[in-house]
Amino acid sequence: MEGSTDTAASEGRSRLGRRLLTERLSSYWLQGAGYFAIALFAFIVLALLYQSLPLLSEYSLVQVLASSNWNPAENEFGFLPAIVGTIYVTALTMVMGTPIAILAAIYIAEYAEGRTKTLVSSFIDVLAAIPSVIFGLVALIVVVPFVGDYLAPALGSGATGTGIFTVSLVMAIVVTPFMISLAVESLEALPDELRESSLGVGATKWETIRIVLLRAAGPGIFSAVLLGFGRVFGATIVPAMLIGGQTQLPSSPFSTGQTLPTLIVNDFGELMSIPLTQSALIFVGLMLVVIVWLFNFSAMLLRRWLQQRWQY
Amino acid sequence: MTDTALTTENLAVTYTGNREVEALKGVSLEFPANQLTAIIGPSGCGKSTLLKSLNRLHEIQPNVEITGDVLLRDRSVYNTDEPVPELRKRIGYVPQKPTPLPLSIYENVAYGLKIHGRCDSKDELDERVETYLRKVNLWDEVKDRLDAPGAELSTGQIQRLCLARSLAVEPEVLLCDEVTSALDPISAETVEETLADLKEEYTIIMVTHSMDQAKRLADEVVFLYLGDLIETNDTRSFFENPQHERTQQFVTGHTAVEYTESSEESGADSETVPAER
Amino acid sequence: MDRYAKQRLFGLLARGSAALVVAVMVLVVSVTIFRGGRVLLTDPAIAVTPPGSRYMLEGDGGFLHAVLGSLFIVVPATIASATLAVSTAIYLQSDYSSERFSDVVNMFLNVLWGTPPIVYGVFILTVIIAVGAQTSLFFGIIAIGIFQYPIMTRYTDEALRSAPDTVREATYGLGGTRFETALMTLRAAMPGIIAGIIMGFARGIGDAATVLFTAGRSTRMPAGLFEPSTTLPVLIFDQAMSFNAEVRSHAYAASFVLIVAVLGLIIVSKLLAGRYARFAPGGRNS
Numbered sequence: 001m002e003g004s005t006d007t008a009a010s011e012g013r014s015r016l017g018r019r020l021l022t023e024r025l026s027s028y029w030l031q032g033a034g035y036f037a038i039a040l041f042a043f044i045v046l047a048l049l050y051q052s053l054p055l056l057s058e059y060s061l062v063q064v065l066a067s068s069n070w071n072p073a074e075n076e077f078g079f080l081p082a083i084v085g086t087i088y089v090t091a092l093t094m095v096m097g098t099p100i101a102i103l104a105a106i107y108i109a110e111y112a113e114g115r116t117k118t119l120v121s122s123f124i125d126v127l128a129a130i131p132s133v134i135f136g137l138v139a140l141i142v143v144v145p146f147v148g149d150y151l152a153p154a155l156g157s158g159a160t161g162t163g164i165f166t167v168s169l170v171m172a173i174v175v176t177p178f179m180i181s182l183a184v185e186s187l188e189a190l191p192d193e194l195r196e197s198s199l200g201v202g203a204t205k206w207e208t209i210r211i212v213l214l215r216a217a218g219p220g221i222f223s224a225v226l227l228g229f230g231r232v233f234g235a236t237i238v239p240a241m242l243i244g245g246q247t248q249l250p251s252s253p254f255s256t257g258q259t260l261p262t263l264i265v266n267d268f269g270e271l272m273s274i275p276l277t278q279s280a281l282i283f284v285g286l287m288l289v290v291i292v293w294l295f296n297f298s299a300m301l302l303r304r305w306l307q308q309r310w311q312y
Numbered sequence: 313m314t315d316t317a318l319t320t321e322n323l324a325v326t327y328t329g330n331r332e333v334e335a336l337k338g339v340s341l342e343f344p345a346n347q348l349t350a351i352i353g354p355s356g357c358g359k360s361t362l363l364k365s366l367n368r369l370h371e372i373q374p375n376v377e378i379t380g381d382v383l384l385r386d387r388s389v390y391n392t393d394e395p396v397p398e399l400r401k402r403i404g405y406v407p408q409k410p411t412p413l414p415l416s417i418y419e420n421v422a423y424g425l426k427i428h429g430r431c432d433s434k435d436e437l438d439e440r441v442e443t444y445l446r447k448v449n450l451w452d453e454v455k456d457r458l459d460a461p462g463a464e465l466s467t468g469q470i471q472r473l474c475l476a477r478s479l480a481v482e483p484e485v486l487l488c489d490e491v492t493s494a495l496d497p498i499s500a501e502t503v504e505e506t507l508a509d510l511k512e513e514y515t516i517i518m519v520t521h522s523m524d525q526a527k528r529l530a531d532e533v534v535f536l537y538l539g540d541l542i543e544t545n546d547t548r549s550f551f552e553n554p555q556h557e558r559t560q561q562f563v564t565g566h567t568a569v570e571y572t573e574s575s576e577e578s579g580a581d582s583e584t585v586p587a588e589r
Numbered sequence: 590m591d592r593y594a595k596q597r598l599f600g601l602l603a604r605g606s607a608a609l610v611v612a613v614m615v616l617v618v619s620v621t622i623f624r625g626g627r628v629l630l631t632d633p634a635i636a637v638t639p640p641g642s643r644y645m646l647e648g649d650g651g652f653l654h655a656v657l658g659s660l661f662i663v664v665p666a667t668i669a670s671a672t673l674a675v676s677t678a679i680y681l682q683s684d685y686s687s688e689r690f691s692d693v694v695n696m697f698l699n700v701l702w703g704t705p706p707i708v709y710g711v712f713i714l715t716v717i718i719a720v721g722a723q724t725s726l727f728f729g730i731i732a733i734g735i736f737q738y739p740i741m742t743r744y745t746d747e748a749l750r751s752a753p754d755t756v757r758e759a760t761y762g763l764g765g766t767r768f769e770t771a772l773m774t775l776r777a778a779m780p781g782i783i784a785g786i787i788m789g790f791a792r793g794i795g796d797a798a799t800v801l802f803t804a805g806r807s808t809r810m811p812a813g814l815f816e817p818s819t820t821l822p823v824l825i826f827d828q829a830m831s832f833n834a835e836v837r838s839h840a841y842a843a844s845f846v847l848i849v850a851v852l853g854l855i856i857v858s859k860l861l862a863g864r865y866a867r868f869a870p871g872g873r874n875s
């Protein structure tokens with residue numbers, strides 16, 4: 001009798017010991033995982049920075065950013081055309097995509113009801129999930145001929161169909177569903193009292209949306225737009241398929257060009273053997289990270305300010 | 313007697329969502345002009361529904377069906393070509409939860425004036441904003457920070473701001489849904505005082521959760537129970553001489569509860585009631 | 590224009606915008622399905638045939654290598670990344686770390702989420718150069734895994750946070766350790782977590798930029814962990830730019846396979862996620 005209690009007790013003790021050991025070991029693992037995100041980010045930045053040094057020791061930052069000569073074979077590394085191309089594409093995309101995204105979000109959140117609403121939102125979720133390479137592929141047979149055969153000639157341009165405008169149009173399609181679902185979420189989170197208060201003084205539905213709801217949901221919509229912005233800005237596959245890949249300063253929206261990511265795609269393979277080229281392309285990666293980081297940070301500040309200003 | 317501002321004719325409202333709810337089962341009422349009518353009844357009896365159906369605010373949610381009619385000065389609210397916002401300009405609404413619009417204090421009051429194009433000049437607008445902020449006894453508290461977000465005020469101040477915002481468009485009728493229920497006793501008292509001042513000039517229809525408040529403020533009382541109109545009368549007769557058994561139970565039962573509740577919350581509140589009697 | 594005309598106009602614009610987006614979605618999906626379906630119907634074998642030696646030039650053989658490459662890269666990447674992501678998310682809960690720490694980590698996760706996939710590709714490439722290796726299946730797995738990590742972590746974090754507190758309290762009440770409690774919470778949050786993992790899987794299987802320079806863009810069957818390989822999106826990208834019409838037509842067939850896979854995943858995750866609130870990146874913490 002006594003013996004068996006003893007074994008039970010010692011078994012209990014060893015069980016507890018095992019549990020405590022699991023607890024300790026797991027907490028080491030979890031702590032490691034907890035710091036992983038920070039470590040990963042630091043490692044990425046340091047690795048990219050380190051590999052960019054050869055370029056930066058050879059040329060000054062101003063030199064590479066302000067020069068428009070890109071000719072790695074001749075050791076000329078001017079990023080200006082790609083920078084301008086990126087800005088061009090991003091700006092055009094946002095100009096085309098944002099109003100449509102916000103209006104469509106308004107439709108889903110404020111107008112659509114019942115089954116229509118479910119249907120439209122699930123279509124938009126599907127659109128958001130389609131890989132961008134498929135958009136590029138479909139664009140090659142739909143958008144490129146449309147721009148090359150109709151739109152560009154109609155606007156008096158002799159473009160072939162690939163180029164900055166085409167990329168922007170397709171990127172607008174890629175990012176709108178993404179912005180829409182985030183904007184819908186922030187509109188739907190608003191209390192009905194806001195709508196009642198505004199309608200209750202005789203505002204029309206549109207006045208209520210424009211003056212009250214868009215402001216109240218402003219910080220959320222702003223985040224949505226910003227996230228869309230980040231996606232366009234770092235987009236690689238669609239621009240690489242559709243931009244034409246000419247490294248010169250674009251002269252019109254229909255001209256071919258280059259964005260920072262396509263620079264990497266187009267020049268990596270062949271020119272890897274030239275060390276400075278490799279460094280220059282890795283520097284592009286570094287630029288992308290830094291800009292994303294700056295954006296996230298300023299977005300955070302601006303969002304806070306908006307939340308303060310447009311609180312309800 | 314007094315003339316009638318608003319009439320409901322057999323007004324019935326059904327929510328047809330997942331679960332069918334007959335929130336109002338044919339209510340016919342007259343709301344006298346330039347008086348304060350209080351709508352009372354246990355929660356869920358259709359008070360808010362009645363209030364919102366008076367200026368068609370229930371229409372913003374899906375799955376609501378309505379029959380019967382509402383007449384504003386003998387003109388139908390439902391069978392009309394007039395756009396609904398024009399109607400809501402004449403019948404204003406203040407929700408239960410103090411809700412500032414995401415605008416500055418000044419713009420909150422100016423909101424209705426601007427959308428209706430009531431003011432031609434900035435000076436005129438300034439003047440009106442001041443007038444209405446004074447009307448709700450808020451001017452002195454906010455005159456130095458008109459550009460601050462409305463949401464930075466205390467809830468009591470916000471509720472008065474909401475009143476000012478509604479009054480600024482000069483409605484004939486003002487609908488107030490339990491406007492003091494979300495407030496602390498002191499703010500509730502200031503808002504109540506404001507309402508007492510306003511009832512000289514406006515037709516106010518107010519839902520209230522507090523019997524005492526109805527006694528203090530109302531000229532007329534409407535008692536709803538489970539979507540039915542049980543009794544309506546002038547305040548004095550309603551409380552002193554209820555006609556229906558249900559009203560009697562509600563008035564006596566509820567008063568007792570209210571009495572202890574409010575005496576816990578604020579002594580001042582409950583002391584004023586016997587004094588007024 | 591009076592207020593009511595304006596109201597009608599903008600109502601129409603809102604309707605029109607939504608209709609436009611829906612029309613574009615229908616267009617993209619149906620072009621892919623019809624074109625790809627036609628190619629696959631005439632020659633269904635291309636999806637399960639290894640590529641011939643001149644596949645990218647003349648389109649002889651099929652694209653089995655990319656289908657397998659996608660599976661061999663994305664499945665292990667998802668498993669590894671999900672393990673890490675769930676661990677990170679557990680650590681971010683209040684039992685393990687302070688509010689401040691989890692805010693900081695969440696900020697980094699947001700930045701990582703917003704980092705363009707091409708950057709992960711370039712980053713892994715610098716690692717490959719540094720260790721003197723060659724592009725391979727292995728580095729493809731790493732690149733995709735890193736790309737998926739912030740996505741899955743934020744979904745899991747959200748799911749854990751919305752798990753009812755009672756689960757935690759009950760487990761502690763029974764004398765559970767911190768880890769045991771975490772496992773219990775994990776179980777309570779499982780549907781949300783699985784939805785997040787499927788989301789990560791779908792993003793991983795659709796992304797080309799991360800694997801473009803890391804997996805090798807090979808046109809042969811995957812031969813080993815440290816041998817070059819390719820994935821469907823990369824293959825589609827390469828095929829689309831081909832001069833040979835037959836190779837280009839294979840791009841639609843490959844897209845068909847890819848889109849069906851992604852749509853299937855989305856449907857499964859919708860069913861699982863059910864009423865779990867979708868997570869808005871940058872929402873609460875930024």
Ligand SMILES: Nc1ncnc2c1ncn2[C@@H]1O[C@H](COP(=O)(O)OP(=O)(O)O)[C@@H](O)[C@H]1O
Nearest residue numbers: 327329333335355356357358359360361362373
């Ligand atoms: N949007 C709605 N959908 C379905 N039922 C509702 C809705 N709003 C109110 N109800 C129901 O209608 C009845 C009356 O509600 P309400 O008018 O808000 O009551 P009160 O304001 O008197 O508390 C309640 O039973 C409530 O559950």
Ligand SMILES: [Mg+2]
Nearest residue numbers: 359360361489
């Ligand atoms: Mg109510």
